[in-house]
Amino acid sequence: MIIGAPAPAGTVVVLHLSPSRGEALARMLRSGSHRASVVAPGPGAVAGIVAASPDLLVGPLVCGDATLAEIADQVRKQMATDVPVLAVLGREDADAFVDADGIIREPVDPGELLFRTGRLLRYAAEHRMLRHKIEELLGLHRVASWAFSIAGGAESLFGHLARQSAAILKAEKGLIMLYDPQRREMEGQNVAYGLTPQQVARARYPVDGEARELWNFRLNGPLLTNTARTDPRLLPDLAAVLDISSLIVVPMTRGPQVLGLILVADRAGRAPFRDEDLVTLQAVAGQATVAVENQRLHEQIKEANARLQEFDRIKSEFVATVAHDFRSPLMSIRGFAELTLEEPDLPPERRNEFMRTIIAETDDLAALANDTLLISHMETGQLTYDWKPVDVRRELRDAIPPGLATHTVLLDVPDDFPVIRADPGRLRQVLNNLVSNALKYSPLGSTVTLRAHERGRDQVIVEVIDEGLGVPADQAGRLFQKFERVRSPEHLKIPGTGLGLYICKGIVEGHRGRIWVESEPGQGSTFAFTLPVDPALQEPEDAPGDRARRSSTS
Amino acid sequence: MAKKRVLVVDDHAPTVALVRAILDAEKHTQYEVVEAATGTECLMAVDQKGPFDLILLDVKLPDMDGFSVCQALRRVETRVPIVFVTAQGDLKDFAAGREAGGDSYLVKPISRNALKAIVGLLTNIDRAGARELSKT
Numbered sequence: 001m002i003i004g005a006p007a008p009a010g011t012v013v014v015l016h017l018s019p020s021r022g023e024a025l026a027r028m029l030r031s032g033s034h035r036a037s038v039v040a041p042g043p044g045a046v047a048g049i050v051a052a053s054p055d056l057l058v059g060p061l062v063c064g065d066a067t068l069a070e071i072a073d074q075v076r077k078q079m080a081t082d083v084p085v086l087a088v089l090g091r092e093d094a095d096a097f098v099d100a101d102g103i104i105r106e107p108v109d110p111g112e113l114l115f116r117t118g119r120l121l122r123y124a125a126e127h128r129m130l131r132h133k134i135e136e137l138l139g140l141h142r143v144a145s146w147a148f149s150i151a152g153g154a155e156s157l158f159g160h161l162a163r164q165s166a167a168i169l170k171a172e173k174g175l176i177m178l179y180d181p182q183r184r185e186m187e188g189q190n191v192a193y194g195l196t197p198q199q200v201a202r203a204r205y206p207v208d209g210e211a212r213e214l215w216n217f218r219l220n221g222p223l224l225t226n227t228a229r230t231d232p233r234l235l236p237d238l239a240a241v242l243d244i245s246s247l248i249v250v251p252m253t254r255g256p257q258v259l260g261l262i263l264v265a266d267r268a269g270r271a272p273f274r275d276e277d278l279v280t281l282q283a284v285a286g287q288a289t290v291a292v293e294n295q296r297l298h299e300q301i302k303e304a305n306a307r308l309q310e311f312d313r314i315k316s317e318f319v320a321t322v323a324h325d326f327r328s329p330l331m332s333i334r335g336f337a338e339l340t341l342e343e344p345d346l347p348p349e350r351r352n353e354f355m356r357t358i359i360a361e362t363d364d365l366a367a368l369a370n371d372t373l374l375i376s377h378m379e380t381g382q383l384t385y386d387w388k389p390v391d392v393r394r395e396l397r398d399a400i401p402p403g404l405a406t407h408t409v410l411l412d413v414p415d416d417f418p419v420i421r422a423d424p425g426r427l428r429q430v431l432n433n434l435v436s437n438a439l440k441y442s443p444l445g446s447t448v449t450l451r452a453h454e455r456g457r458d459q460v461i462v463e464v465i466d467e468g469l470g471v472p473a474d475q476a477g478r479l480f481q482k483f484e485r486v487r488s489p490e491h492l493k494i495p496g497t498g499l500g501l502y503i504c505k506g507i508v509e510g511h512r513g514r515i516w517v518e519s520e521p522g523q524g525s526t527f528a529f530t531l532p533v534d535p536a537l538q539e540p541e542d543a544p545g546d547r548a549r550r551s552s553t554s
Numbered sequence: 555m556a557k558k559r560v561l562v563v564d565d566h567a568p569t570v571a572l573v574r575a576i577l578d579a580e581k582h583t584q585y586e587v588v589e590a591a592t593g594t595e596c597l598m599a600v601d602q603k604g605p606f607d608l609i610l611l612d613v614k615l616p617d618m619d620g621f622s623v624c625q626a627l628r629r630v631e632t633r634v635p636i637v638f639v640t641a642q643g644d645l646k647d648f649a650a651g652r653e654a655g656g657d658s659y660l661v662k663p664i665s666r667n668a669l670k671a672i673v674g675l676l677t678n679i680d681r682a683g684a685r686e687l688s689k690t
Binding site: 323324327328329330331332334335336338339342343350354357360361485487489492493495 | 564565566567568569571572575576579591592594595614616617641662663664665666
């Protein structure tokens with residue numbers, strides 16, 4: 001008697017013309033704790049064998065009309081697995097051609113039979129395992145080969161990953177979920193596999209709150225459950241929404257950061273998921289992470305590119321507009337100089353008038369050049385501020401043009417008004433702009449009030465109040481954008497570049513303040529801005545940088 | 555000889571003043587310059603102060619662009635010569651200027667001679683002759 005190493009127990013079918021000899025073999029196999037049954041050769045043999053779903057087939061080389069090999073072939077085809085065959089050789093088979101995985105000679109020794117059976121079953125198990133691994137690797141390869149292909153866009157990538165993940169684990173459903181850092185939510189991504197778009201749309205859950213207490217991919221890592229509906233670790237809704245009974249979830253991670261999950265659910269035929277499936281899906285997740293990251297980077301590059309093109313367009317537009325605005329004063333300077341030169345008989349007052357125009361136009365040109373440069377610095381973040389203590393009352397007083405006879409200007413600043421920290425030069429630009437606007441757009445003889453007061457302990461408000469044309473409410477926001485002016489016939493008759501308020505806004509926000517206009521058409525306007533008493537101690541109001549960027553792109 | 559009436563449409567006041575000064579300095583022809591600072595003013599001037607012998611029309615006006623002004627003008631005033639005044643950057647749009655019904659164009663900065671030449675030429679076209687020409 002041969003004593004073999006403990007072999008895995010299996011299901012064995014004995015194929016034998018003689019029921020008694022077949023049963024003898026079956027008994028020997030049962031003594032080795034295999035499940036053994038006997039099937040007689042004939043028309044129903046193959047069906048009978050397949051019904052028993054054997055791990056091993058045992059029988060003589062020839063079974064009635066067919067050989068053992070032929071029957072085994074049919075069985076393998078129908079079961080779609082490689083069932084091994086152990087041939088029992090009689091004395092007459094001494095020189096026979098043997099097509100089998102193992103042989104045993106009659107008379108059969110029970111120990112040898114169990115030894116050979118055990119070997120074949122072990123080989124078969126290992127063979128199945130290898131096949132499984134190969135399939136996994138092929139699946140991984142299919143996932144990986146997509147990792148660097150971004151041609152199909154996000155949807156097709158998610159669809160592919162979901163389908164491949166499910167296919168590798170022979171599951172009916174697959175879903176990619178991604179973490180949205182803005183909403184702090186996990187969100188199911190279209191296209192999923194085996195799930196409707198409606199189900200995917202509902203496959204989302206917050207990563208905070210209740211979700212944190214239950215299964216959490218950050219803390220608990222991957223999860224496998226074959227009782228998804230009742231598993232207390234899962235969010236109760238999720239399994240119901242997706243209509244699943246078993247699932248495996250693994251995270252896609254980049255360093256400590258979780259980008260999302262791969263969820264695979266409901267194995268075909270309701271077979272349970274096993275621990276090795278979890279390992280497989282983790283390998284898939286590794287590849288999928290690369291793919292998802294690639295896709296995301298690709299989207300980012302595309303977005304950045306679109307933004308750059310938009311910036312480029314805005315820049316060209318700016319250059320074109322500025323070029324036009326430069327040409328007009330250049331033209332009058334050149335023209336008047338030419339006239340003065342070519343017409344020696346001009347009356348002196350005409351000549352002086354031409355000269356004064358040339359000087360005024362040169363000043364305009366210089367101011368426009370300064371504004372353009374300032375805006376270019378503002379928009380590229382190169383504008384620097386020279387913080388100094390500033391006496392706002394004095395700055396307001398200095399903003400009133402000397403010898404002004406056309407308007408009355410009132411100064412309304414309390415005596416105890418604090419000294420603030422600001423860039424005096426830039427603040428002067430803001431005040432000069434606002435005051436000159438107030439004078440420009442209000443009737444002769446009207447009053448302009450310059451007022452400053454404190455708001456709370458750490459802010460001041462400066463207001464320039466006129467009795468002029470006013471600003472329609474729907475244009476108040478647009479007015480602070482580049483090249484924008486009030487669109488009314490009265491306003492447009494008065495020359496302006498539409499740059500002044502844009503610059504004011506940039507400078508005020510550079511001081512971490514805010515600028516706005518309050519007005520009723522025909523009743524005058526109040527242009528007001530806040531300044532922190534000390535910008536270093538001030539939180540920005542409504543992220544000025546962002547707003548400056550937004551308004552410059554709009 | 556009767557004064558030639560020229561409508562100058564530009565929101566940049568010194569430009570208008572310059573055109574006026576250049577035309578005033580002309581010895582052989584007398585010009586009467588009428589000003590308009592916006593497209594709307596231009597249309598009103600044509601309606602109320604016309605007829606004109608020539609319109610100098612800035613392409614970039616605060617309320618509308620010169621091409622639309624020209625189109626609107628052509629609906630009521632088909633014969634007056636219209637000269638666009640453009641910055642170089644607007645030149646690519648000159649096809650649009652022809653389309654809109656313009657006759658010629660000047661690029662800023664305009665030289666005195668160019669302005670004199672084009673104004674002189676276009677204001678001296680015989681109106682009846684032009685009408686005959688347009689029929690053929």
